[in-house]
Amino acid sequence: MPAQHILQVSELTRKVRFILESELNTVWLTGEISNFVAASSGHWYLSLKDNKSQVRCAMFKGNNQRVRLANNAKPRNGQQVLVRAKVSLYEPRGDFQLIIEQLDDAGEGLLRQQYEQLKNKLTALGIFSQDHKKTIPTTIQRVGIVTSPTGAAVKDILTVLKRRNPNIQVTIYPALVQGQYASNDICHAIAQANSRQECDVLIIGRGGGSLEDLWPFNEEIVVQAIYDSVIPTISAVGHEVDTTLSDYVADLRAPTPSAAAELVSSDSDELVKKITMLTLRLNNAITRNNNVLIQKLSHTQHRLTQAHPEQQLRIHQQKSDELNLRLMQVIKRTMLQTKQQPQQLAQRLNRLSPNKQLIEYQTTVSQLKQRLVNAQKYSLQHKGELFVHLIEQLQLVSPLATIARGYGVVRNTEDKVISSIKQVSINDEIRVQISDGLIKAKVI
Known part of the structure; x- marks a missing residue:
């Protein structure tokens, strides 16, 4: 199979624009204006919409100077208009758009359209x-x-x-x-x-x-x-x-x-009269012939405009206007952000202020100090209670308590407790501990 040609994006948009402009040529349509912008270059940019769709439009300075609306006003958003436009494509974005050549109020515009349609019909007849x-x-x-x-x-x-x-x-x-x-x-x-x-x-x-x-x-x-x-x-x-x-x-x-x-x-001058009549008839004939020739030359003229520098200039002008609008939006947004930045920094500074942190730390230290004091009090109380309990237990098992009830503890000279008679002999010295003192004795 032969290798298939792969298009560049710019090639595709150029081909689509040529197809749109050569096949559809000039169209009439009516709709509501929205997103109207009058650029500093003198060009107009707008959208035409109905309740289902919308299409972007451009009307260049040479054409929009001939627009005559009521009170010589500019088009406004929400206005119903009738336009004659050429179908085209804005190559840098690949956007389908209309190049408006004529713009009228919808009411008078429809009359003009009916006028042109009936004129073409009667001319054909x-x-x-x-x-x-x-x-x-x-x-x-x-x-x-x-x-x-x-x-x-x-x-x-x-x-x-x-x-x-x-x-x-x-x-x-x-x-x-x-x-x-x-x-x-x-x-x-x-x-x-x-x-x-x-x-x-x-x-x-x-x-x-x-x-x-x-x-x-x-x-x-x-x-x-x-x-x-x-x-x-x-x-x-x-x-x-x-x-x-x-x-x-x-x-x-x-x-x-x-x-x-x-x-x-x-009139005294018949020649002037005849010349006037012939001139009027000639003008009518020229007008009719021009209409026929304009239709025949339209396609050729359109093809010539594709390569004309003016076409490229218009595209660049439109792109320049678009970039200018975007730049103004960025400038406004940047100025707004710059204006708000000191306030935002002040808020951040307040949030990070050491005064607030110092107050928080002081509160924390105070709380920890109170907790430490409470913990010490509790520990001392607990240790005291435990000490009393241990003393009581010690007293229960202490031999002194037993001695206090009349018992005694017998030890030898080496201070060892004697618990059996086998541990002593006659004449051994012993010591008997009682509750209120120590008695020295001798085994007999």
């Missing part, structure tokens, strides 16, 4: 194709306006038309432009204008607002109604920075309602 767009008439006498009759947009349009060409006839097709029923109202107004056939061009729009405010112009039924319109349409929704799906499907997009009025009204 050819709804936004340039082939289906109608040419705006060069001479316009009658203009239809689908908008709110009380909004600022209609006032701006009428003001511009009156200033530029008061002879243009204006027909307003009133419709709600915000709220739950706005999309059906807009579709009904477009259908009404097409059924009457009383205008040369139809302006569809409203003033600026949030993504949620402009959402009726992103509804599929509104896009389809504009697509089906026989009358050439101009989309004039919001401000110049606002872009809706109605802008993509309309025959012409105006950055504002006032600009739409200028486009449909005659």
Whole structure:
């Protein structure tokens, strides 16, 4: 069998990172922010979690500067967000992580996701194709306006038309432009204008607002109604920075309602008008073509970033931020320990103080002295009692006691006790000891 190649840990993490980044590429997900840290380098580090799992995330300075949350606040722990991120692996630790490219509040973020999904769907169906767009008439006498009759947009349009060409006839097709029923109202107004056939061009729009405010112009039924319109349409929704799906499907997009009025009204310089129209159409075409090219180049661009120094720099920056955080934690812990050390040493010193030991030793000596005195007293008492007892016993066996009762002890001149007559002879001198003295005698 051929020898099996044994991987180094760094080789394994590099291969896993390449697989994750090349296979999964970009993902959308929603979750709750936790462990949020804004590093001194400008990068953000956080975790996204739900009730079952969590994943580490990093958002680098170039991307997080474009984040626009409510009140321009930074993300906070516990906040629900929607992110677009690239799946990756932090090689130094072998940790699975996400590189966040876009971050929004969950509510507005979901709307943006729905916007992108519907846009991709309609693009695939050819709804936004340039082939289906109608040419705006060069001479316009009658203009239809689908908008709110009380909004600022209609006032701006009428003001511009009156200033530029008061002879243009204006027909307003009133419709709600915000709220739950706005999309059906807009579709009904477009259908009404097409059924009457009383205008040369139809302006569809409203003033600026949030993504949620402009959402009726992103509804599929509104896009389809504009697509089906026989009358050439101009989309004039919001401000110049606002872009809706109605802008993509309309025959012409105006950055504002006032600009739409200028486009449909005659001007002394026709060349400027044509250049403006062609520029807007070219911009739309460039935007659509760029979206297609970006998708085609995404994989190749991703592979190039693997070997790019910036990728390695980001990893080292992230590692540097992590080490910096760990260093700050160690410094805080060391300072706390240093602050507590004198107190701990004082406590140890009190425990080891000779004063306390001296008191203990004095107490012990006092106790031992008392025990010695007690032991001596007891010993003397015991010895005295024993001595008395021995005296009593000695008296019981003492010959003096016997002598005191009238007996005597006979001894020879050598002071030996004579207990038999065989021990003496006639004329031997003897001594008889009685209780009160000694009697000298002679055997006869």
